[in-house]
Amino acid sequence: MRFFSDNAAPAHPKVIEAIAASNRVDTAYDGDEWSQRLDGAFSDLFGTEVRALWVSTGTAANCLALAALCPPYGGIICHRDAHIEVDEAGAPGFFTGGAKLMLLDGPGAKITPEAVRDYCDLIRKDVHQVQPAAISITNATEYGLVYRAAEVAALGQLAKERSLALHMDGARIANALATTGESPSDMTWRAGVDALSFGFVKNGGLNAEALILFRTELFDEVAIRRKRAGHLSSKGRTLAAQILALLEDGLWLENARAANGVAQQLATAAPHRLAYPVEANEIFLNVSAAEAAQLRSQGFDFYDWGPGEIRFVTSWDQQGEAVERLAAALAAL
């Protein structure tokens, strides 16, 4: 029974249908009808004019955004546990041409305006020290915590004061919005976000993510960088169609709610074991090695996060029986 990663889940059937339906002759690259509808669909969702590009991975979305927001000689402030720092093989350095990730601490992989301010204040304003150019936050975070719109806005305010760009890695933005019930616009551009990696692959998509540019003037540069990084698929319609299928009738939000719901079900079963509050679709539990082995012997598949800590991730497709068995097993710990 798989609770290992939302990356392991299948795509939603409607996504596969959309791929099949878009499999016909059309203009190559992003000139097709599906790709051409993206800007409009996301502008509707966000209630403002945005530009949107499909890419095939979250790493590409994050790093194309960062390359547009930070010069090669700049710094990107993020959490020490951010995906861009820990799990992207140095891709930000590659895409930006050598920019520096500036690492902050903070519980649950969240950063605060205070931490950003303190960090910046310690940097001498000279040519010997790298100067920060951007902040990148992940919502929901790598530990399944959620930034509320007001928290993002506080960071956005600071970013503005310090002339820093603000990027949001939204690999699980759907889960965050499902939890908070806040609007996509409040969570992003109204809070000062310049660019959002809008994740679909962990949430029912197959291999399409969206990069949303609230600063629409960045589009031309990002489009060039996408091509230059080998991310301009010649049959881009297959990516656009996936995204449109998930946007339609709020399927993306429905999927996220399903995954979050399962996470809550599991959290409720073992409230005293939680390493962090469960605010999205990830559950981190404190267990002994023996307990972990016992769970594994019962057929549950999960991630050994660190000594005494395990991680479960729930997906949009998670089945009822396996979930109930896991909840029972956790409750029995």
Next chain:
Amino acid sequence: MRFFSDNAAPAHPKVIEAIAASNRVDTAYDGDEWSQRLDGAFSDLFGTEVRALWVSTGTAANCLALAALCPPYGGIICHRDAHIEVDEAGAPGFFTGGAKLMLLDGPGAKITPEAVRDYCDLIRKDVHQVQPAAISITNATEYGLVYRAAEVAALGQLAKERSLALHMDGARIANALATTGESPSDMTWRAGVDALSFGFVKNGGLNAEALILFRTELFDEVAIRRKRAGHLSSKGRTLAAQILALLEDGLWLENARAANGVAQQLATAAPHRLAYPVEANEIFLNVSAAEAAQLRSQGFDFYDWGPGEIRFVTSWDQQGEAVERLAAALAAL
């Protein structure tokens, strides 16, 4: 009636079926069963042990290979009309960290050992001039010509003498093999090719290309670079499954033969107008502006290549009636 680009064609139905069939829970990235079968499938095809990686675009395949074969301070010898020079937005410079493309002339976008030798001999062996590290050829070329295995081997021999790596951009390698009837092994590693971008997207695939490493020791570095460039899809099974579907029962070769056949049919209709011999699935014709306009008014969609020159590209799926009408129209010029 579309004769514009093989990129505009749909994927083969078996490819869509394979995507759907692989849409189930499995290990993320390239740990799934489909991805794990790639090395074996290509090793069988090439009759030697190879390592194979899926990527989503030909640009990514080409540039990951070049980055592994050429240091940032090296040069890559290629034709002035090569895709890597003309149509990849400078991606080789991005992936390699600034390597220099060294441009040769030659009819039909083919380069010869003599041209390579002459170019190299003019470079001073000092630190002021960039020293070549690799040769990259395209087969079939951007003008639809084909290198025979013996021609590749002659370049491979020179490459070896000069300590140059040899890369083949095989965006249309299937068309080249369909034309020559030569074996995949004779065309590549036996001829000295170190890495091959094996194209599927123009030949019935959706968004999966394969990078084949005949120098298997390059695999680890290339795998890291793939991740670092944002090309490690989390549900890689969907890419691997496409490739395997096209390899099965030689579908890839069958598709290429179909496209080549249509090209021959068109070439036969207008033999005196051909700008180049038609050896793959591209037809370049010398026509006046008035003739081009006339063809377009008849509903044919093609590419204005340059003054007095137009390009048709045929695809695996090309329909009989449209082809016959185009052949008739060309014959009537």
Next chain:
Amino acid sequence: MRFFSDNAAPAHPKVIEAIAASNRVDTAYDGDEWSQRLDGAFSDLFGTEVRALWVSTGTAANCLALAALCPPYGGIICHRDAHIEVDEAGAPGFFTGGAKLMLLDGPGAKITPEAVRDYCDLIRKDVHQVQPAAISITNATEYGLVYRAAEVAALGQLAKERSLALHMDGARIANALATTGESPSDMTWRAGVDALSFGFVKNGGLNAEALILFRTELFDEVAIRRKRAGHLSSKGRTLAAQILALLEDGLWLENARAANGVAQQLATAAPHRLAYPVEANEIFLNVSAAEAAQLRSQGFDFYDWGPGEIRFVTSWDQQGEAVERLAAALAAL
């Protein structure tokens, strides 16, 4: 008798004196009194407010300028024989993060507005092809020809129309100005030049070149890039002092006149052998291999430029007797 390269010449005695005189305790990097005087000295020379930075090589000056004027994904239009293309080991690719040099032909390594316009017009305005961002010209050129201010202005006008930046590699700008008698301002910013590599090392300096920014807002970025490239010497006063010594009383122009004068003396001796007009301090002669060997046997040191062509370069310090002997030898050919 050395006529090989102006790089081989010694520095002017006043430069050595200036180094010694500046060898005392002062603020590190560019905070010292000499460095602080550079902006003013060059603003006086150019009759407008400029920002100036010392660097230790012409390659650094050129490439720092180009990195500020061209994005990683842009193109730099230059002559096929430009120093940045031929003799800087790919440094422009390194400093810019992979920008592409776009090579034009033209006699004597000069480019014309027509050639630039024709080149640009052939580039499709899409993301697949690299778009030009800058023009770089060398004055005097690698073949010792000179752009007059009006020629530069014509390129500057075109650059403006096409939104291209304009860089001048002035490794031998002193020689060009000495020949034309035109003012530094007419030759540069009034003609549309954005940044100038002002060469001193070939003209009496030891290891100091100046990068002049007519677009003063580029200074901060260039200063960071200079540090980041390891070119911010901690005792920068020794570089600034060299430059100031050469600027004082027009020593730089006097040196260039001396070198140019010797070149004219040699050119006059063999007018029928000149491969190019002699407009600066380089003389290219058509000679047979036997004649070249004969000259060498007489003790003259020069460069074999290519089959049947040799190059002499004259320096600020060239001695009368050796020059007269060479002139006689050339006249006797």
Next chain:
Amino acid sequence: MRFFSDNAAPAHPKVIEAIAASNRVDTAYDGDEWSQRLDGAFSDLFGTEVRALWVSTGTAANCLALAALCPPYGGIICHRDAHIEVDEAGAPGFFTGGAKLMLLDGPGAKITPEAVRDYCDLIRKDVHQVQPAAISITNATEYGLVYRAAEVAALGQLAKERSLALHMDGARIANALATTGESPSDMTWRAGVDALSFGFVKNGGLNAEALILFRTELFDEVAIRRKRAGHLSSKGRTLAAQILALLEDGLWLENARAANGVAQQLATAAPHRLAYPVEANEIFLNVSAAEAAQLRSQGFDFYDWGPGEIRFVTSWDQQGEAVERLAAALAAL
């Protein structure tokens, strides 16, 4: 009275003499007689065959070495306070093409084999996480502490076990050797160091540093990278001559002993205020803001390192009277 930085000191008179003496016609770049003597001079000093290159800054020496020792996708383990991390404007990212600095803690900017081992053990061996490729240590450290040869050897042993290269930033290697009395060979290649940035500028030089390659096969690549980074001065003899002047009769060691001696004199005056042991030419003192102001009002120039901490740096040329006055002032705190 300047105790601010050894970068502010003048060059030794013999260095200026050497520059003047080498100011004559000779082969350009590094073909001159002085440059050609460097390999031999350093091979003698280190008692083994080494290759040596001059560069004009320590940043260049460090980053050229790191670029040769670490691929773009690798990691360089160093202390959080290392110069390459804190004071080089991100130059390692630029020269390597985006490699990641992996930061360790440790008192006095020293790192231990245990810290390196622990750090490495936490890195998953997959393509998602950057894998370390090199260790870089600074001797003497940024806090004026010294690694003994045995400590370096312990790191060298670990580096070998883990297939990591070992670089030493020796901006103040002379001070470290003067303190320990250990041999240059024991401190470097016998301890497993692959490349050493041998600093001269802080120790009596003007603008010449040496990069020593104990792995001599790296020379060709480093020489190309030096040119490509704009660091191949055309009159390199002026850099080589400086280095040779400082090597002659052990002047470099004599200078370091003088600076270290002054530092000990100051340390002895205020033993209870020392933030770190004084092992080279830097003294960090714990003082109140009032005390710092008082010292400054007495005419002493120093660096405010952080809250309650000030830094003095002594130089080879430090004058007796100023030192005595400072020692008295410190003793009176």
